[in-house]
Amino acid sequence: MFKILTAFIFVLVFIFPINAFTLEKGEQIKIFQERIRGLLRQGILPIIDVEYHHGGKIENERLISRMDDNGVALTWLGPNERLGSGESIRLNELYPDRFVPTIVHGDGKLWHNSDKGFLEKLAKDVKSGKYFAMGEFEARHYPSNTNNRNVHMPVDSEAMQVVFALSSETGVPFLLHHEAEDKLLPELERMLVKYPKAKVIWCHVGRNRNPATWKQFTKADGVRALIKKYPNLYFDLVQSRPGSKYHGTGYVEGIMYEVSNWGTALDPEWKKLFEEFPDRFVIGSDINTGRFDNYDRVMDTFRTIVLKDLTKAAAEKIAFKNAWKLMTGKEWED
Numbered sequence: 001m002f003k004i005l006t007a008f009i010f011v012l013v014f015i016f017p018i019n020a021f022t023l024e025k026g027e028q029i030k031i032f033q034e035r036i037r038g039l040l041r042q043g044i045l046p047i048i049d050v051e052y053h054h055g056g057k058i059e060n061e062r063l064i065s066r067m068d069d070n071g072v073a074l075t076w077l078g079p080n081e082r083l084g085s086g087e088s089i090r091l092n093e094l095y096p097d098r099f100v101p102t103i104v105h106g107d108g109k110l111w112h113n114s115d116k117g118f119l120e121k122l123a124k125d126v127k128s129g130k131y132f133a134m135g136e137f138e139a140r141h142y143p144s145n146t147n148n149r150n151v152h153m154p155v156d157s158e159a160m161q162v163v164f165a166l167s168s169e170t171g172v173p174f175l176l177h178h179e180a181e182d183k184l185l186p187e188l189e190r191m192l193v194k195y196p197k198a199k200v201i202w203c204h205v206g207r208n209r210n211p212a213t214w215k216q217f218t219k220a221d222g223v224r225a226l227i228k229k230y231p232n233l234y235f236d237l238v239q240s241r242p243g244s245k246y247h248g249t250g251y252v253e254g255i256m257y258e259v260s261n262w263g264t265a266l267d268p269e270w271k272k273l274f275e276e277f278p279d280r281f282v283i284g285s286d287i288n289t290g291r292f293d294n295y296d297r298v299m300d301t302f303r304t305i306v307l308k309d310l311t312k313a314a315a316e317k318i319a320f321k322n323a324w325k326l327m328t329g330k331e332w333e334d
């Protein structure tokens with residue numbers, strides 16, 4: 001009996017390579033598709049959350065229950081540097097219909113020091129073909145409400161070149177964090193020109209943290225100008241509570257909302273932009289451990305203020321179809 005068991009373990013460990021236990025990408029896509037269709041059949045507009053910061057401290061079941069209550073079909077589960085990309089594969093194996101294998105965020109010391117080992121591992125992960133997306137990678141980052149990183153990894157730095165080149169080569173999209181100061185736009189624009197095939201999702205659009213230094217991004221028109229210039233540029237939408245102020249400057253940062261005594265609405269200029277270019281926007285929660293209690297509020301804002309105000313076609317694209325195309329390389333089939 002012992003011999004049989006040993007032989008069985010031998011076969012398991014040595015004959016089947018470890019990734020035999022990981023689903024083929026096509027199989028995985030079918031599972032994701034089924035999950036989205038399940039929500040559609042219930043009359044729920046599914047959301048794909050492209051920006052989740054997984055730090056390993058929130059129980060998986062707790063995240064899943066928030067997803068279920070908010071009609072979030074799938075989460076791009078981006079792990080932090082300490083956990084590494086493999087954590088996302090591990091959790092996808094446990095919950096193949098919820099979590100999308102996503103490569104690490106570039107938001108820690110290794111990334112900001114352009115650590116050679118980190119960048120080599122990043123390249124290996126992207127080329128493995130197992131992942132659907134990567135990042136958020138931080139370029140200029142002001143201190144936020146859950147961390148005090150005041151850093152600037154220029155968008156045209158060597159480390160960022162690695163990310164842009166990998167995305168170009170493989171078609172794997174990535175998230176970028178960059179503060180939209182006028183003087184910081186050229187470094188991004190140079191890279192969008194240099195890597196026209198890179199799929200760049202610039203996070204938190206609809207935000208302005210200082211109208212004196214972010215002049216181009218005071219209005220939807222500033223975003224429109226970039227969209228027209230760069231076909232490879234996408235955005236996820238600002239997640240802050242409408243009307244809330246950025247603590248660093250005291251300005252209300254979510255400029256895509258109109259907040260009045262009557263309530264909160266989507267600003268008509270931004271609505272026009274979303275309807276004109278519905279292919280360029282996606283939804284990300286930007287939820288991390290410290291902000292986990294905001295999950296319902298963030299999703300509720302997107303649903304009841306943004307998506308509800310758009311045509312069905314635009315809302316579906318922004319809620320899940322664009323993210324689907326970015327992660328699978330194919331159009332969503334109804």
Ligand SMILES: [Zn+2]
Pocket residue numbers: 136176177203204
């Ligand atoms: Zn960010």
